Amino acid sequence: MKMALRHLVSILILPFTATVLVPAWIAGRPAPAPNPGPSAGYVALEGLGLTLVVLGLLLAAASVWKFAAEGEGTLAPWDPPRRFVVRGPYRFVRNPMISGVILVLYGEACALRSPPLLAWALAFLALNFLYIPLVEEPQLARRFGGPYREYCRHVRRFIPRLRPWNPSA
DSSP: OHHHHHHHHHHHHTHHIIIIIHHHHHHTSSSOOOOOOSSHHHHHHHHHHHHHHHHHHHHHHHHHHHIIIIISSOSSTTSOOSSOOOSGGGGTOSOHHHHHHHHHHHHHHHHTTOHHHHHHHHHHHHHHHHHIIIIIHHHHHHHHOHHHHHHHHHSOSSSOOSSOOOTTO
């Protein structure tokens, strides 16, 4: 129960804020909803957006699950995993949670055809391009040492590998 509460708090504070609260504030209404456009192009863009949202949510959920089940921690910097996780989506990309959030943000921008939401998605991406290599990765290198550095040599930060990395290979 305590672990579930830790995860709920970290999810509400971090990805929920980035993907729901900030976009709702930007859109100026409590719950942005798709508005079907008059053309096939608009419908295709909305379909792409909804697909990106679903993929992003699945990726984020798989990341949280791995942190809980194997890492004994949460996605939050104040309650990080205690064990190094290199399974599931982490075999393909180093930051699947952030990648999932980015997919959701771009999906929202497409589905709602919203330039302000696209600007938020770009800003979020830029913030993480700075934060992760300057703050998060040095902390992980200190905490997990050689295995983490080896992992970084084989698995990219945001763009997934086509084949999963096998640390024992």
